[in-house]
Amino acid sequence: MWQALYENLEQTVAAILFGIGFTILLLQRNMIRKIIGLNIMSTATYLFLASMGFIEGRKAPIVMDGVTDAAAYINPIPAGLVLTGIVVSVSFTGIMLALTVRLYRRYRTLDIDQIALLAKGEDLP
Amino acid sequence: MSKRRSDWAQRPQARFLRWMREGYGALDDEIISAVAQPAAQRPDAEALEEHDRLIGTHRHEREMALDRLANYDLQRWANTRGRKALTRLYVLLALLLGASLIYFLLDTVAYMPRFGQVAVPTNNEVIARYIEKGLEETGAINIVAGMILDYRAFDTLGESTVLFVAACAVLILLRIDLDDQGQPMQQLIAEGSDDRHYEPKNDRILQGSAMVLTPIILLFGIYVLFNGHLGPGGGFSGGAILSSGLILYLNAFGFQKAGRFFTYKIFMWVSFFSLGFYGVAKAYSFYMGANGLNSGIPLGTPGAILSSGLIMPLNIAVGLVVACTMYIFYALFRKGGL
Numbered sequence: 001m002w003q004a005l006y007e008n009l010e011q012t013v014a015a016i017l018f019g020i021g022f023t024i025l026l027l028q029r030n031m032i033r034k035i036i037g038l039n040i041m042s043t044a045t046y047l048f049l050a051s052m053g054f055i056e057g058r059k060a061p062i063v064m065d066g067v068t069d070a071a072a073y074i075n076p077i078p079a080g081l082v083l084t085g086i087v088v089s090v091s092f093t094g095i096m097l098a099l100t101v102r103l104y105r106r107y108r109t110l111d112i113d114q115i116a117l118l119a120k121g122e123d124l125p
Numbered sequence: 126m127s128k129r130r131s132d133w134a135q136r137p138q139a140r141f142l143r144w145m146r147e148g149y150g151a152l153d154d155e156i157i158s159a160v161a162q163p164a165a166q167r168p169d170a171e172a173l174e175e176h177d178r179l180i181g182t183h184r185h186e187r188e189m190a191l192d193r194l195a196n197y198d199l200q201r202w203a204n205t206r207g208r209k210a211l212t213r214l215y216v217l218l219a220l221l222l223g224a225s226l227i228y229f230l231l232d233t234v235a236y237m238p239r240f241g242q243v244a245v246p247t248n249n250e251v252i253a254r255y256i257e258k259g260l261e262e263t264g265a266i267n268i269v270a271g272m273i274l275d276y277r278a279f280d281t282l283g284e285s286t287v288l289f290v291a292a293c294a295v296l297i298l299l300r301i302d303l304d305d306q307g308q309p310m311q312q313l314i315a316e317g318s319d320d321r322h323y324e325p326k327n328d329r330i331l332q333g334s335a336m337v338l339t340p341i342i343l344l345f346g347i348y349v350l351f352n353g354h355l356g357p358g359g360g361f362s363g364g365a366i367l368s369s370g371l372i373l374y375l376n377a378f379g380f381q382k383a384g385r386f387f388t389y390k391i392f393m394w395v396s397f398f399s400l401g402f403y404g405v406a407k408a409y410s411f412y413m414g415a416n417g418l419n420s421g422i423p424l425g426t427p428g429a430i431l432s433s434g435l436i437m438p439l440n441i442a443v444g445l446v447v448a449c450t451m452y453i454f455y456a457l458f459r460k461g462g463l
Contacts, residue, residue, distance in 0.1 A: 004235040011237060015230035023223030027216060055248065056241035061268035062356060063260050063427070070253035073268065077252060080273045080280070083361060087284040091291035094454050098298040101458070108192045 010051035017044035031100045031110045035093060042089040046082045053078030264424035264433030265354040274359075274436045274443075278407045281360075281439075285403065285446045289396050292450040301461035326379065335377030342370035346448075353440035354433040360440040364447025371452045380456070384463055387456075392449050392463070399442035406435055 005012045017040055024037030053075035061076040104110055107118050133139050238245040255272055263271035273281050346366035353359030375383040413420035425432030456463050 001232070001235045004239075005231060008234050008237055008240050010240055011234045012231060015234050016227055018230060019223050019227030022226055023219060026219035026223065051240060052245075052247055054241050055243055060357070061256060063266045063268065068257050068260050070256045073256050075248055075252050076255055076269045076272050077247070079269045080277060083273060084280060084284055087288060087361065090451075091287050094291050095294050095298075097458065098295040102298055 008051075011048055014044045014048035014051065017041075017047065029111045029113050031096075031103070031112055031115075034112070035096050035100070038096075039089065039093060042085060046085055049078040049082050049085070260427055263436065264427055265436050266427055266433075267354055267356055267359070270354045270359050270436055270440070271433070274353075274439045275434075278411075278439070281443060282400070282403050282407060284361075285400060285443050288446055288450045289400060292392075292396075292453050295454055295457050299457040299461050328377070332377045335373050339370050339374045339377075342373065343367060346370060346444075350441055350444040351430065351437065354436040355428065355430070360443025361447055363440070364444035365451060367444065367448040368451030368455075371448065372455050375452075375456065380460060380463070383456075387452065387463060389463055392453055395445050395449050399445045403439055403442045406439065410435060 021037045021041030021044060024040065025034055028034055028037065055074045058072060058074045061073040103115055107115050109115060256268055259268045259271045263275040265271035346363050349358035349366055350360065350363030353363065410420050410422065422434040424434050
């Protein structure tokens with residue numbers, strides 16, 4: 001297993017980063033840190049996708065000198081998928097940060113547990 | 126039902142069911158009573174003012190102290206004994222879950238095909254088709270651009286729409302409304318939602334460097350936008366560079382000057398026209414292609430700046446949406462408006 005992990009180093013790093021991001025999401029109670037954890041998770045996904053597209057000894061998929069042989073270029077699809085991922089990640093980061101700002105203005109804390117308790121206290125008769 | 130004993134409501138199952146149904150249990154009663162009782166050693170606002178007068182704290186430290194004061198009782202409750210044990214258990218379980226997730230992912234990675242090899246399942250006939258026919262069919266030298274803006278163009282339209290919707294959502298959440306006199310509501314500014322009152326204005330170094338850098342950054346952004354089909358780059362990266370230039374200008378010269386060329390109206394119309402143009406152009410192109418008709422859009426010579434049909438205009442449309450979205454994110458987080 002260790003030999004295989006070393007040969008797939010990029011994907012190994014991506015898996016570890018994903019786990020770290022998920023653990024941050026569980027452990028941290030600060031909303032900003034949770035958002036950072038989610039961003040680490042999405043970055044791990046980009047690394048994984050980009051490493052899946054690479055083929056040893058081939059060039060980036062930009063046609064040079066009219067060569068249109070499929071054996072000359074790496075896989076272009078992961079690049080498009082990573083692009084989609086980055087856009088979605090930017091969007092959700094923006095919306096979550098805006099929600100965090102609103103929550104902070106109302107409850108004066110970033111701790112999600114405290115916010116939940118305070119919000120529950122508001123609902124009570 | 127009649128078999129239920131009178132102490133049913135106090136039994137764990139009943140409490141669990143009630144917690145499931147109402148999301149509200151005995152623990153919450155405890156919290157609320159704990160928070161409601163005034164604490165003996167609670168620091169009061171007057172003591173804080175006195176401390177300020179003596180030492181003169183920084184604004185952020187002062188705000189943090191005020192926040193701690195606002196939630197003092199809750200934090201005191203969080204440090205009680207039962208609560209601490211629960212937290213420790215939770216941390217342990219979370220670490221266990223994270224470690225096992227990493228383990229299973231690594232186990233999967235060990236069974237994946239080796240990095241950088243040709244004979245992997247993802248390297249199939251779809252990619253061969255994109256690379257061999259891409260230049261001929263889309264006219265774009267950059268195969269990725271040809272792929273995302275021609276073969277998979279509706280995916281990119283969806284991405285641009287996601288960005289626009291995100292900008293609208295942030296606008297709804299963070300915008301400071303104007304009162305009857307057209308002035309921002311003072312109450313919201315007092316709450317600290319308008320950050321720029323506390324920052325230095327007319328910084329000479331920043332203004333000098335912005336004067337040199339902003340045109341270069343904008344020019345480079347336009348270059349990346351217009352070269353999307355000829356090399357690395359395209360709408361998303363070009364739009365991000367454009368917006369970074371705009372944000373630098375905004376930082377150096379302030380909202381009043383930036384507001385002369387970027388208003389809500391501009392944001393609305395640019396986004397509307399870009400997304401509308403994208404949707405209509407691509408719907409036309411797909412409709413004609415699906416019915417075997419000639420769309421009449423010339424592909425041009427590969428490598429020329431005016432080539433590859435719709436890809437360059439679509440790149441520009443996407444870039445404008447991205448630039449507007451990034452700029453409005455920054456402006457809203459900073460000031461709550463444009």
